[in-house]
Amino acid sequence: VYTYKTLVWGLDGIDVQELSIAGVAGLECSAGSLGIKRDHSPDAAAFVLPRKSAYAGVFTSNVFRSACVDSALTRLHAGKEIRAVLITSGNANAGTGIAGRADTEMMAAAVGEELGCPADEVVVLHTGVIGVPLGAQRLLPALAPLLAARSADPEAGQAAAQAMMTTDTVSKTVVRNVDLGGGVQGTIGGVAKGAGMIHPRLATMLSVIVTDIPVGSSALQLALTQAVKTSFNAISVDGDTSPNDSVILLSCPSDATVSSPLAPGTQAFTTFCAGLTEVCEELARMIVRDGEGATKFLEIVVTGAESDADADRVAVTIATSPLVKTAFYGEDFNPGRIISAIGRSGAAFDLAQVRMQIGGLAVFADGMFLRVDSESAREVMSRTDIVIEVALGTGVGRCRFYTCDLTDGYVRINAEYTT
């Protein structure tokens, strides 16, 4: 069960400001300016592990994708182990052709040179304005001091999480301890950025997650793909996807943790997957909660669909309907807009079997809207967190999805930038 406190204050009630990914699995972090942003504000975050580590990744499904995604996928498909991740913001290096790919590789090579490892053990991710040449050459001199300043101190992790921020209003870090049984403990820590799905200057959703739990690369990919389904793939701010969306997971076991990699099918692997899913879902909810202009956090639970895919269709249609999202912004109790969205979703169902609750209030059954007293409706709509439950009454397909309201703040943020 999701609680507000968990999201805002970090897991277990710990103030999110005190959380840091630095130190997890021996991770060293650094933040600084490479000169991409003209005002010299931080535009780079480095994440360096003590040794090369099993690597899993999930990337944007957009056909139009950044050179950095191509570069990261090449390493993934070649089964490479990864020592470091460099994230830069201010320029997405997307729609920049082969020169763009060369720019990304040049930066990876420069990082590798500093760390004493090959370029293909470094993943470089970019976020920012689309279609402008990155010009990596002029950025290289600042890489050495950036990497030299790296540290496992908590402040270094917080600075790195902040350097990733763009239209984000808060940095997003989740650290979770996992009890693998037999007295063995492990840790999973992640950072993420993302506020609107694309922003004219500084775009996209990015996340880096590290763990000291030993997992081989194919099992790691399995775990990440599963975890992303119910987390980063179950959120929408505006329905748009970017050419740069990336989630990177690295496993770097220390000597203190169990020595042999966890095997799929074991209880310990299942526990790891559960912990990873919690970290991803927590980061994903933080992204929605910090959605551009958002004032409400909406959780959509669809059950009883003919298939999970149908449940997904219903949830996504509700979550991306401008009419539903503006009604919540206006605190207008308007179940008709939600039923209309369900009706056009393309999912198979019989309207007479559909039941719906908003914030626990039953609003639709037997093909008709139920009478709701206006005081209860007002109370539900005044909440910051509202759950919409749709039971289709057809099968066993289900989906849980998160979104935010659509506000004039969103329109302003996305209309007022001029590139």
Add this chain to the structure above:
Amino acid sequence: VYTYKTLVWGLDGIDVQELSIAGVAGLECSAGSLGIKRDHSPDAAAFVLPRKSAYAGVFTSNVFRSACVDSALTRLHAGKEIRAVLITSGNANAGTGIAGRADTEMMAAAVGEELGCPADEVVVLHTGVIGVPLGAQRLLPALAPLLAARSADPEAGQAAAQAMMTTDTVSKTVVRNVDLGGGVQGTIGGVAKGAGMIHPRLATMLSVIVTDIPVGSSALQLALTQAVKTSFNAISVDGDTSPNDSVILLSCPSDATVSSPLAPGTQAFTTFCAGLTEVCEELARMIVRDGEGATKFLEIVVTGAESDADADRVAVTIATSPLVKTAFYGEDFNPGRIISAIGRSGAAFDLAQVRMQIGGLAVFADGMFLRVDSESAREVMSRTDIVIEVALGTGVGRCRFYTCDLTDGYVRINAEYTT
């Protein structure tokens, strides 16, 4: 070729205020208050033909649909001819169960009684708030005076077009003369309402079109289904559909027009279809131009797709992207957002073959963004009407689609109503 003048001033440069559907095919119109709206502003428009007429209709594809759509479909499927259409606004009669269906039929019967025809020769359409009982009984007394006041005067047609308006800011009438050859002339006249796809109080897109050109009901349905494809099905304000969307077409030939119905395959029928398509497209563009909060009219032309369906996918994804729509509102020249939308559309294409123009400026080719001088970009974005041309370079599929920008005006209109 679409021109601004045509839309705003009516066809052939005639001031739209002077256009009226009344008199077309002998149509008599009337507008008044039935007492649905508490402020007694006009909430009903009646359209009465001299005799029962061939009937075609296209309705919302939403699974959740108003009782009035069920009622209109029953008549259509039974091959009924129609004497009159009554449109009421203020209450959508949707999600109101069997009582709702009885309400619609009760009103049809009352109209039929006044006109001396059976209830199933009357189509009643509703628009307005969803999920509230209509309570037709109390509305019946006002029907007789409404129908008694009907007239073929131009002012009566204008009053009826205005009584249909909800969040619309201008009424929408198109009248088109068609030369059928052999010295035979015909007329097609239509009215429409629609501004956002659903609005909390007064919802949906509705259109009534009448013609004195003789067309049998099955040929009429063929012509309407085709015409709707490139008009009412090629527009989006917010991507939402309502339970009430309806387009009604009635053919009521006078003695002066050719006596036998036009047969599909003949030149005259083709000419009729072309005229009907022009009327529908004109009304559809008027709806977009009057979109809730809209400040820009965007025409999206996709060519070179693998199929028409793929072209449609690309156009709809661009037209419903909040990021694309807010960029145009902000006059931010942002081709990256459009390419990102194309990339997630699901259409099959090779990014390297894609070419794109915005307002005639080439912005993308060979997988890369082209340099555009900022003065030209500024000039294009300052226009009220902007054409986005996407050539996918894959096949011969094509699509033309119309949308508007997304503004804080839209958010305000849809958030500030409380039901």
